[in-house]
Amino acid sequence: MTVPAPDRTTDRSGLRPDGPPSEVVIARTVADVQETVRRAARAGTSVITRGAGSGLAGGAVAVAGAIVLDLSGLNRILSIDPVDGTARVEPGVITAELDRSAGEHGLFYAPDPGSVGISTVGGNIATNAGGLRGAKYGVTRDAVLSVEVVLADGSLVHLGRPTIKGVTGYDLAGLIVGSEGTLGIVVGATVRLLPKPPQVATASASFATLEDAAAAVAAVAVSGARPAVLEILDGATLAAIDAATGSALREHGDALLIAQTDGFGAEQEIAVVAAALAEGATGVEWTTDPAEAHRLLTARREALPAIERIGRPLIEDIAVPRSRLAEAIGRIRQVAAAREVPIFVFGHAGDGNLHPIIVAEPDTDGAIPEVAHRAADDIFALALELGGTVTAEHGVGRLKRDWARRELGADAVRLHEKVKALFDPQGILNPGSGF
């Protein structure tokens, strides 16, 4: 039996490259990356850098004739310093592996995208990945202290510093984070680790209506509590989970909220959260018992697998101000009705970050059909109308380029174009991705 070679020309966006790349380079050293970029610069060839290929926005999809540069083999954790609270890593380290290693020192790595078990720290840096704990602990940019970057001419530059604080010079390390491989190639980073909270507490609450759930999110926001996790699942998602697992979540209402608090006062804090949730809920449960917590989190864990059983998902990623959550979800339902396509909504309510999942029959060639993309367009327009963003944590990639430009506005786009030209005058770094 032969194992098929991994497809290094695409990612999990469902987007196909416009043609075959000229070459796939599996880098083993920083020198490999520099040599590849120098060669590409001389020839004017594009370089599409990738980690695990778990991206959802098409940021690591090849273009015809380009060099695909795979950094997943640069996967060592070089050091962890518990006193400094830092780790030095290569970009191909799997994010969960960094978190696990930090755990051996009583620490944790805060950014926890849904893909944490398969995605790389370098890919997370490229997209400024978020995650469930973002509401309390921030996103990847908040964890990155410094980066080693191979620039478009193949030179290696160190940006940022290993100390927790520092204001010497411009925040060019922060500029590289989230630049989706279009400004430079991250070949190393020093990231921050935090003390592992001694206690975690979990609550789950059902709501008759979405509006009740959104009101509960607002109530939590002003309760004085600061949950590390505050997730919302809509009725369509609950019904999908019920169908997949035999649960009866949808019976209890049209929306579910799941909250976690952590720290020394996690139990007192979850009680405050639960009280805020209880006002409009049809039922609330909370626990500090890990097994019980695991049960309460089942719905969140099963949401995407359950939806994926129904059809091929287009996973979207908007954010709106928390005060506009009910309106956003209500209007997404109108989009589903008007476009006659099922849309499931769950997401990180604490950040105002929703993941509408559009499910439609694939085209005959297996691609996501046009109707799904049209529904996504409606959702992007809605996000901007509500003062939000077209991508909260997945990135712009190739899929949201036009919408990103609309969100930024002409003046900001001009600045972006100048910054891109400054870092990459030939335009060889991941062309077609980003703003």
Added chain:
Amino acid sequence: MTVPAPDRTTDRSGLRPDGPPSEVVIARTVADVQETVRRAARAGTSVITRGAGSGLAGGAVAVAGAIVLDLSGLNRILSIDPVDGTARVEPGVITAELDRSAGEHGLFYAPDPGSVGISTVGGNIATNAGGLRGAKYGVTRDAVLSVEVVLADGSLVHLGRPTIKGVTGYDLAGLIVGSEGTLGIVVGATVRLLPKPPQVATASASFATLEDAAAAVAAVAVSGARPAVLEILDGATLAAIDAATGSALREHGDALLIAQTDGFGAEQEIAVVAAALAEGATGVEWTTDPAEAHRLLTARREALPAIERIGRPLIEDIAVPRSRLAEAIGRIRQVAAAREVPIFVFGHAGDGNLHPIIVAEPDTDGAIPEVAHRAADDIFALALELGGTVTAEHGVGRLKRDWARRELGADAVRLHEKVKALFDPQGILNPGSGF
């Protein structure tokens, strides 16, 4: 009696301008700022933007012939949204006033530089100001979601977004934060507010030696606790406080640590911190009583005033990895001995951020004498040798320009110069400040 006009040509760095500015503009509107910058761009005149003038690095010191642009009159809090957890502000708002207004909604504004009662949010954004709570809550950049910026051609651009999360485009808002008025002029911002912790607990511990105190900082780092505040004061500082207030702090040891925890489990958490401190301490106290906490914090509050009674201070601002704190303070003492100038050290040990205060007789013209600057040079060299930074939270300004370039290295400086040229091709925005 006439009140002297405020001196808008300098800041608290003690640095004097090289000549009189051509004009001082007190902006009342964003249009005033745009009109001033357009006029400056046409004439090729420099613009030195200032808020309260509380900076310590000379970042708001005028240059001969320049226009001084004072934004302290743009001082309205435009809105606070407790559900979104955001505030929209003009740049001249006093930072403590924003925090106080947030408090009316059960929220707080996390960045709390020592100057919080006199400095402006705009000035804090320009320098990416830190503060006591930085160890847990980060610095100004972590609080800024979006900025309105007047560029060097007088145009107004919006960068960032009002949502908590968002990855559309490059982090140009983050690039503006900490750029010390050299890339653009911040005329508005949306900042994040956090739930006010329900409980605060405070601990204070004395140590026979600096090494014991540094070991205690390391012990706290791996204790599982995450103090919001962890301050260190050295023996010289304690002696100065004793002389000023009649206390007997120096008798108890050569170093003092003060810690605060906050949140729902502040009391349990301070007990863990106190246990970590106790191992090497000559004495530890802790409390959840606000009056007692006020007493324990007296030393920290009195440190700078006590030192200022002795002579004119040059306030420095390095950071080193937390694991190098003892070495840093020990070596600063050697600098004091070799240069024969008193140096007092206190700072934010949780961030590795030390403020060595060099005190020397002013020159006959009232300026800080050469010996103080030479001692500062020794300290900067030391910070770099230990893997640290020459400025953790005060900024580069005019005082640390050469050292900033040394810290960044030639390759990063070239990138900085290109970014500066991109935003400000004529070089009219705060020339002489920054990297």
